[in-house]
Amino acid sequence: MSSRAFRKRVTAAIADRRVAAAVHHATWHKVGARAAGMRMLRNPERLRELAGQIKQHTLERLPEYLEQFTANVRRNGGQVHFAKDAAEARQLICELARSRGLKLAVKVKSMTTEEVGLNSALEAAGVRVFETDLGEFIVQLDRDRPSHIVTPIIHKDRRQIATAMARELGCQYTEDPAALTMIARKYLRDVFRRCDLGISGVNFGVAETGTICICTNEGNGRMSTTRPRVQVALMGIEKVIPRLSDLAVFLKLLARSSTGQPMGSYTSLISGPRRATDADGPSEFHLVLLDNGRSEILAGPFAEVLRCLRCGACLNACPVYRNIGGHAYHSVYPGPIGSLVTPLLDRRGDHHDLPRASSLCGACRVACPVNIDLPELLVRMRAAGRASQGRLKKLGFFGWLCAMRSERAYRAAQRILQAMLSDDGSGWTTGGVGPLASWTAGRDLLRPAPRSFRQLWQEELREQS
Amino acid sequence: MSNPDALGPMPEVNSEKRLTAFFDGLRRRSALKPRTELPTLEADVRQVGANADLISRFVAAATSAGLKVHRVGESDSIARVREILAECGAKTVYIEQNACLGGSGAPNDCGVAGPEIEQLTAELALAGITVKSDTSDETLFSVDAGITGVTYAVAETGTLVCQSGPGLARGGSLIPPLHIALLSAAKILPDLYDCLALTSAGSQLPANVNLITGPSKTADIEGILVTGVHGPREVHVILMQNAA
Known part of the structure; x- marks a missing residue:
């Protein structure tokens, strides 16, 4: 991504008043909701400190905790696979679908599957894939891209959504959010009834019990892990935490940081496939552990970014994100955390402009539930990307130095x-x-x-x- | 990945070896020194203490999360269920068979079908409501309401904890448009921390533990709250207290 292309996208994003207004409104609303949610806690700062500490502790001993976690997933009857990169993850999951004759997949909103580009690979392998989070479903219908980690259609207004749904589903045109939601419910109910493969990401993997934790508000996470006969969870290696009780810290912060809610509607703790005597649930449980550059991040000076919960709080807090929206970043992960993670995950790409798209005001740092020092890391990332700066700029700075x-x-x-x-x-x-x-x-x-x-x-x- | 036929054999058979090799590599390369302690949590994490008025805390938190809480004496629970069903126009219901509806307050004591269920089933049938207890797709996708028990609840967040197990279908609290949960007040724990500590205390977790805090909801379209996306539009909690 050249500087010119980035500047062009930013200029275009700011010029699009409709998108800019939608993003502005939504992010400010969330900033307020987050603040109110955090105020309800007795000791929010201490909780952020604890959350950062638990994550940092785990990262420092990642191999041990991953070993314990995978052993316990197996003990629960799950199968564990390892994917060293995006291509391997796609290959594994496609092969899983092929070998078991699975044809209809439902997906829980997951940034990690977005990162590896799973949907198009599955479609190419003959598997119909349905995003089931309402926002992601609309993104998929409209052949768009998500522009926010948590609220994928933050950039769309109801008219655009109504148009896309009427066009793609052949339903009556309506701009009423409740009616649009009911159309999606009805459509996806039928899919949920017939699906045979459920794919999710993982919010937390608990080492001591081999449990994965998935948080949703809509219930699509529960549907997708209840209805299909085969369940696959794609998990970045950094998502492991030591104890089930650690979840108390993270759950108190996660929904508050994302939407301001004290708790999301559904928090599912899944420990392997259905037991022999269970009434329902998938009969196979597969965990795909994904590296895709994370171990390299762990070995470098930016390991702290692996604490990230993908809550989206730093996006909402960021004055740059609020003004340019997610698409301008041209990355699966936008906003302050994305400006760090994108260059780290895609080392061959040219992303040196991203860490510069920040005023270093520090709002992201204050909002981060796991205490990542984002501004400090952004400055460090700028220094690391010095080599790719334009010659004229380098000359200018040399002149300034003289x-x-x-x-x-x-x-x-x-x-x-x-x-x-x-x-x-x-x-x-x-x-x-x-x-x-x-x-x-x-x-x-x-x-x-x-x-x-x-x-x-x-x-x-x-x-x- | 354009040609799925060109896929190699899945590395599943080697996954154990591959994992071990990966962990070894990770150990060699990690630049981080293990210096951060794993903190002890309870004192700092807890928001609600055991001495708090758990029932009022639960009612306040659950209500604010969008759950509809009905406080009843244990003998009035069935009448209240009937009223809710009538208000919502529900004609067919699924009732979870192994639910422990009353409950001694021992949080994991959920394995036996209590007499309450038989009574509930009989009384609803008398009121002209079709009661189903099988967990087939036909049932779960067609009934107007699902009636389930609750393993325990959390006062801090207004959360209902529902576990999978024999006779405890995950779909019962999820697929029907209306969920009625029967909760004995004795099962309310103070804090989320207590709930998780208790859950991990057993030797192995149930395959599925769900923390339910509100109806199914979304705000994806212009931030406007809509309930009943994929799960129930309404969740009613029958909170049963002893007359004493």
Whole structure:
């Protein structure tokens, strides 16, 4: 992704008033809801600290906890697979569907399956795939892409949704959210009745019990793990936590951080396939453990990002995300956390602009339920991406360095800037000339005073003497 | 991945070996030193203590989560169920067979069908309601309401905990558009922490434990709350207290 392409997308996103207004409204609402939800807690800061500590502890001993977790999944009757990258994950799940003759898959909203591009692979392998989260279902119908980790259609208004549903499902056009939801319910009920494969991500994997935890509000998570005869859970290796009681910390923070709710409607704790005497539930349970670059992150200076719960709080809190929306990031993971995770997961891609799309105001850090120091990591990521900066920019910074080191050069630079930066009378300059034009286009600079402090001081001294 | 026929054999047979190799590699490469302690939780995590008024806390939290709570004496529970069914126009119901509806308050004591269920079934049938207890698709997708027991509940969050097991269908509290949960007040635990500590205390968890905190809901379209997406539109909790 070149700088120019990124700038173009950002400009287009800001220009689209409809999307900008929808994202603005939704994110501000969530910021308020989160704050209210956190205020209900006796000690929210202590809980964030604990959550970060538990995650950090687990990351430091990840192999042990993964070993314990996978052993317990097996003890519960589940099968464990390992996928080193996205291609292997796709291959594993497609082969699982093929070998068992599975034809109709239902999916719980999952960023990890999005990351590996599972849907198109399954479709190519002859499996019909239905997203069952309402937002994801609409994204799929409209052949769109999600623009938020938690609220995938944050960028769409009801008219766009109504149009897509009427067009794709042949239903009566209606803009009423309740009616639209009921149309989706009816349509997906039939799918739930006939499906044979259920695919989900994992919010938490509990090492001591071999349990996976899935959180939803709509009940699609429960449907998709109850109805099909085969269940597959794709889990990033960083999702493991030590104890079931640790979930108390995370559950108190997760929904609050996402939507402001004290608890989501449904938290499912799943420990293997149905037992022989169970009334219903899948008869096969497969866990696919996904690396896809995570072990490399763990071995580097950005390991802290692996604490992330994918709650979306940093997106809502971010003034940049609020203004440009998710699509401008051109990544499965947008927002502050995405600006870190995207370059780390896709090392060959050119994402050096992403960590710069931040004002470093720190709102994300305050919102993060696992205490990730996002601004600090963003600065570190900027430094790591130095090599890919434009030559002119590098030259500019080199010049700045020289000017700051020598008094003479500094004074000369002052004079040059005075001449180059136009004055529109306000004392601010937004229209630099030459190579400075692109710099000042996005930044207001205080115009250098006509006479510098040094000049004034010298004059004063001369007058006095 | 464009040609599914070109897929190699699934590495399932090797998965154990592959996992071990992966864990070993992870151990060698990890740059992190194990220096962060695993914290002890209870004191810091707990929001509701055992001395709190658990019933009022539960009612407040559950109501705010969108559950409809009905406080009744144990002998009035069946009458209240009948009223709710009548109000909602429900003609057919599924009743969970092994549910422990009354309950001694021992949280895991849920294995036996109590006499209450037979009584409930009989009284509803007398009121002209078709009662089904099989867990077939035909039943669960066609009934107007599902009546289930609750393993325990959480005062802090207003959560109902429903477990899978013999006679305890996961679909019973999920598929019908109306869910009626019968909860004995003695089963209310103070905090989410207690609920999870208790759940992990046994040797092996049930295959499925669901923490239900509200009806099925979404706000995906313009942030407007709509209930009854894939699960029940309404959840009624019959909260039974002893007359004493």
